[in-house]
Amino acid sequence: MTATLIDGRAFAARIHARVAEEVARVKRAGVTPGLAVVLVGEDPASAVYVRSKGKRTHEAGMHSEEHRLPADASQTALMETVARLNADPAIHGILVQLPLPTHLDADAVINAIDPAKDVDGFHISNVGLLGSGQKAMVPCTPLGCLMMLREHLGSLSGREAVVIGRSNIVGKPMAQLLLRDSATVTIAHSRTRDLPAVVRRADIVVAAVGRPGMVTGDWIKPGATVIDVGINRMPAGVKDDGTLRTRLVGDCDFDSCAAVAGAITPVPGGVGPMTIACLLANTLTACCRAHGLAEPE
Numbered sequence: 001m002t003a004t005l006i007d008g009r010a011f012a013a014r015i016h017a018r019v020a021e022e023v024a025r026v027k028r029a030g031v032t033p034g035l036a037v038v039l040v041g042e043d044p045a046s047a048v049y050v051r052s053k054g055k056r057t058h059e060a061g062m063h064s065e066e067h068r069l070p071a072d073a074s075q076t077a078l079m080e081t082v083a084r085l086n087a088d089p090a091i092h093g094i095l096v097q098l099p100l101p102t103h104l105d106a107d108a109v110i111n112a113i114d115p116a117k118d119v120d121g122f123h124i125s126n127v128g129l130l131g132s133g134q135k136a137m138v139p140c141t142p143l144g145c146l147m148m149l150r151e152h153l154g155s156l157s158g159r160e161a162v163v164i165g166r167s168n169i170v171g172k173p174m175a176q177l178l179l180r181d182s183a184t185v186t187i188a189h190s191r192t193r194d195l196p197a198v199v200r201r202a203d204i205v206v207a208a209v210g211r212p213g214m215v216t217g218d219w220i221k222p223g224a225t226v227i228d229v230g231i232n233r234m235p236a237g238v239k240d241d242g243t244l245r246t247r248l249v250g251d252c253d254f255d256s257c258a259a260v261a262g263a264i265t266p267v268p269g270g271v272g273p274m275t276i277a278c279l280l281a282n283t284l285t286a287c288c289r290a291h292g293l294a295e296p297e
């Protein structure tokens with residue numbers, strides 16, 4: 001391996017520490033930042049994420065609430081929960097854990113969240129603000145990727161960036177953030193022709209596809225920085241108790257990409273930890289804006 005490993009865990013730990021310091025500062029001004037996470041149904045992966053968000057929120061000294069609704073909850077019940085949290089002055093950030101059960105209209109729920117409390121940055125107002133270069137709540141995963149890129153590369157101005165994936169959650173906001181930092185941005189997707197040739201142009205590759213190991217080293221320009229957003233759970237044998245062992249892999253084939261890239265994020269331990277760190281940072285920012293306090297940098 002020749003690439004520098006971009007250590008998301010260490011970076012996220014530094015953000016957590018900084019957020020905790022800032023939380024102490026706003027508490028001295030008489031305010032405790034509060035995050036409410038809404039979980040509908042019993043999806044085990046979502047439950048793990050929600051628990052981990054709650055734990056981190058507490059550790060940072062913030063107020064944390066978890067609102068669980070049954071898998072067959074009605075749209076009305078979910079909208080009422082969001083409306084209550086919108087009106088609650090102790091709550092500065094609201095996150096509705098996705099995906100929602102298919103009978104629910106996720107867009108309607110997200111757009112019912114007060115944009116000032118939309119710490120996921122998915123509300124149409126925040127999407128519009130980001131797209132038009134105004135102050136927005138920025139989605140946590142792309143924000144974490146941007147922070148790692150800035151720390152590793154310094155200025156992104158003029159660099160060729162290729163984002164693989166065009167989801168509203170990762171690909172599109174990632175491209176907007178890179179554009180805001182004056183990179184030259186290409187968004188690739190499942191209809192892109194000759195994807196390897198497109199990726200080979202890139203100084204910065206962000207892979208957000210959901211296909212294990214799709215990006216291989218022969219796609220990577222020597223020295224490029226590779227940010228692997230993919231989280232794919234793969235079978236990895238059988239445990240002593242007969243249950244399946246699994247492991248997480250990214251969208252990039254780590255060994256072949258790391259042999260060519262200048263720097264790369266691992267999976268796990270890259271983008272994942274940064275996402276929760278940015279969620280806490282967004283909650284703190286929302287709290288400061290709500291109370292007219294100085295925002296953390």
Ligand code: NDP
Nearest residue numbers: 141165166167170189190208209210229230231271272275
């Ligand atoms: P989506 O399924 O919403 O989007 C995937 C994107 O990949 C689509 O735009 C799709 O194109 C594109 N795509 C699919 N197949 C190909 C292909 N063969 N070639 C090129 N592009 C392709 O996924 P998300 O954006 O929500 O997530 C992407 C990955 O990131 C997943 O592995 C997810 O688990 C992970 N993730 C990780 C997070 C973290 O905290 N680290 C947070 C969020 C997501 P098209 O639009 O044409 O269908």
